Amino acid sequence: MLLCVLVAWFGITGQLALLKSFAEYQRAENTSVAIESIERKVQELKSRSERYLLTGASAQYRAALSLQDQLAEEIERAKGETPAIQETLDQMEGHLKVLSDQMKLAAEERDLRSRLVQIELPEKAERVREAFNALRGQWMMSPVEKETQIHQHGNARGAYVSAHRSLLEYFNHPKSASFDLASQRLEKAISICEELKENPDNQQADIQLMMEELLASLNEFRRVGTRAFQATRGYMVYSNVVMAGEISEFSYRSSQLKEYVQEQKTLNQRNRETSFRQSQYAAVGAAIGAVLLAIFLATSLSMAVVGPIGRLTEMFRRLAAGETMAISGEIGRTDEIAEMVNAARVFSDKNQETTQLLIRSETLSQELAKKADALVESNRELDNFAYIASHDLKSPLRGIQHLASWVQEDCEDILPETSQTHLAHMQSRVRNMECLLDDLLNYSRVGRVDARPEMVDCRELVSGIVEMADNSENCQISWEFLPTCSTVRTPLKQVLLNLITNAIKYNDKGAEGRVSVQCVQDDSWYRWEVSDNGIGIEPRFHEKVFQMYQRVAPEVSEGSGMGLAIAKKHVEHYGGEIGIHSSPGEGTTFWFTWPVQIETAESPSSGDLAEDPIANVPQ
Known part of the structure; x- marks a missing residue:
């Protein structure tokens, strides 16, 4: 009887020590999860704040404010779970409030400056x-x-x-x-x-x-x-100064919390090892007296532990494979086996949630693909509409111009001077409208049918453009070291023609005006540059000049404002980029990238031609 009591006492003592160690470990894990969540949000807040300071983007500012609110809530929750880090959390809360106030002040100053x-x-x-x-x-x-x-x-x-x-x-x-x-x-x-x-x-x-x-x-x-x-x-x-210091201080406090959690984990690990050793010593001391009970204990353990563990092993193997199952609790048990059963139930629920999320993700992907196809179709219809409208509107304009010419020719002697002036103005407006429609037609044609690559001598190409350009002011145009390459001639010629004629048109230096054309190869791209010493363009108009019908030099009356828009569409159709470096009075440099290798596009089939809404309309 005494031996049984002694064995029971050793067993209960060891079990209580293990349970206490497990509870401390569980509490440390909960604290670790909370602190790691705070640390992640701190790092994200730091990143968002730095991005906002760098770019001034309102989206980064709103995201930073949202993260501050989330951090404040998590810090408040963490206070109740671990009193030992109360002081550090209070300091973080204070720095967070200061950071929020300073960020709002910075946003106000930035908005005021922008206005x-x-x-x-x-x-x-x-x-x-x-x-x-x-x-x-x-x-x-x-x-x-x-x-x-x-x-x-x-x-x-x-x-x-x-x-x-x-x-x-x-x-x-x-x-x-x-x-x-x-x-x-x-x-x-x-x-x-x-x-x-x-x-x-x-x-x-x-x-x-x-x-x-x-x-x-x-x-x-x-x-x-x-x-x-x-x-x-x-x-x-x-x-x-202020925000950067607060962010650094806030990040430092977060690092202190992380170090504290690691120290607690290490301490709990040592406590568990100590409890384990104590249990070993107790087990060795009780082993001598437990020999007579070995058979009985082995049988009891086989029934109470080995069977459930075997079932749990098979259960976890299936769960690890991604299966879900209905798991019933071990009736009447409250020990570690029951906790493992509960953990298996949580694991199964997570597998089920993951499966549902994967199904939902696949459904959303399919819906997104359908939306993308619909958007492509909508863009194609808009291009077709612009193509048809710009083409069909030219016929009535020609009729108006012819009628005005006939009236002017037949009634020139009887019409008063004001009426003749009005007819001349109408003809001029019709010609301007035809020019706008031609540019719109050219813009909508970009990318419809890919030209086939051919060997192009770029020096000869630029020379032809210069001879064709209206250089009445005798600007000095130079080019050298231009490549001979396999590319699509017409789109490249259109881009260079628009850029070179613009450089001549907007040059106010007369015979001292200079236009330079250069091209260098960088890996799989050619980088072209067309530079001039003309009137220049203000930085605030650098994006506007590439938009349709946009002109930023009213003193030059020629042109429709479509040349740079057409050039941009050609360049982007072949995967390149186009940009500008300019300031008023210091000239302008337009640059664009053009692929070294262009894959040969397949000739369009008869079915493809039939889909073109104006494929058979006479020009």
């Missing part, structure tokens, strides 16, 4: 330009008498233009030297204007009114520019 730089500052600059032009126009009525005023006006305007350029340079690449230079030049412009206003020769009422308007517009421009500078500096301080 000032992109909207208000250009409006003030336009007002200054109009004031300068009005004052110069007044003085140019008497250029000899007002020579001194015109000269001072030019100095003031030059100082303002330099200030404007330096201010824009600061907003593109924030450096204090740029803003200081802008302030100095702006002060110089204002000082010159004030001298002009006080000049006894400029005391006329209209001149004084214009001078006051000019000074007011310059001061307003300086006010908006200074506020934009302050907003930029504020945003840089919030983003580069």
